[in-house]
Amino acid sequence: MPELPEVEVSRQGISPYLEDHHLVQVIARQRQLRWWIPDEVLAQLNQPILSVTRRAKYLLIQLPLGDIVLHLGMSGHLKVLPKGTPATKHDHVDLVLSSGMTLRLNDTRRFGAVLWQPKGEVHPLLAKLGPEPLSDSFNIEQLADAFAKRSTAVKQVLMDNHVVVGVGNIYANEALFKAGILPTKPAKEVSLQQLEALVPVIKTTLAEAIKQGGTTLKDFSQADGKPGYFAQQLLVYGRGAKPCMACGIILNEIRLGQRSTVFCSHCQH
Template sequence: MPELPEVEVSRQGISPHLENQHLVEVIARQRQLRWWVPDEVLAQTNQPILSVTRRAKYLLIQLPQGDIILHLGMSGHLKVIPATMPFGKHDHIDLVLSSGMVLRLNDTRRFGAVLWQQKGELHPLLASLGPEPLSDNFNLAHLTAAFAKRGSAAKLVLMDNHVVVGVGNIYANEALFKAGILPSKPAKTVTAEQLENLLPVIKNTLAAAIKQGGTTLKDFSQADGRPGYFAQQLLVYGRGGQPCINCGAALQEIRLGQRSTVFCDGCQR
């Protein structure tokens, strides 16, 4: 599944093609994605596109009357192509632009979403989200309070979107390794020193991934078709059984919250 850096890279890739354009119409060849594409989305015709923003893993295409919300799900990806390009089997949604281009959503598994948020309202999916990890609202006081009374695994708390958005499985593995924290360690037992180390590690890891174009996953490519390059720098994710780059011991792999979790039991405490 694309994580926050991949979604942000998608936003950066499509924004220049959408902003200052008009949305001519929305074509839905398949409306049954994770949720049914609402009528309000299809009603948006000849509307100026004000901006393209991101909240957590959701892209928001801002129009005068509200926002079209896009979520890539597990296998979705976006591309900006000429409107004359024939559509493929899994090309479900087209946002037709006044430039003669379309923003096309391809989603093999149909776990993505195209939703509507009326101006002045907040969609329920966005209402209870935690702070953005690269914002000032995600700070040491917030992180300390989130970990203080929780007995669940540190990694699961870090991946809780009510605590902080967008720290998915890949980047939780990486950040905890860099901060020397055992993923399975009860959150309330993580020390103040460890949390102080963890905060900048999370921010730096995500920022580096965005800068390098997102992590290459089989279902993700940038809007212009180029893959992300951060996978070349992954230290633990996907490396179970391989040597730790710090101590040389074999990296351990377990499942936490039904997700693969890789760590070094010598370097992480």
């Protein structure tokens, strides 16, 4: 599943093609994705696209009457193509633009979503999400409060979207290594000193990934429009049984919350 940096780079990639243009037609070849595409989405004809924003891993295409909410699911990706480009297998939804271009959603497994959020309302899927990790709302005090009474492993708490959005498996592994925190440590036992290291590390790790992704993806209308996981230097994720880049001992790999978790027993405690 694309993580927050990949979704943010998708937002940055499609925004120039959508903003300040009109949505003239919505073509849904397959309405049954993870959820049924509502009629309100299909009814948004000749509407100006005001902006493209992101909340957690959801993209919001803002129109005068509300927002089209996109989620890429496990395998979805977006492409910008000339209007009338023949659809291929798994090309489920087109947003046809007044510019003569089309934003196309391809989703092999159909776990993505195209939903509607009326103006002034918050979709139920977005209503209880935690703060954005790159915002001021995500800070040491907020995280300390979230950790205070939690006996769950710190990595699992970090990946809880009610605590903070968008810290997925890759970036949780990386941030905890950089902050020197053992991923299996109960959240309530994380010290203030460790929290003071963890919050800025999460912010810089995600910001660097977004920057790298923006550099990698030159033009969203070229290739297949799929940012994928960026070719970045990962310190622990995917490196189980390899030497730690900091101390040289062999990295451990375990399953935690059914997700691969890699750490250094010497550098993290």
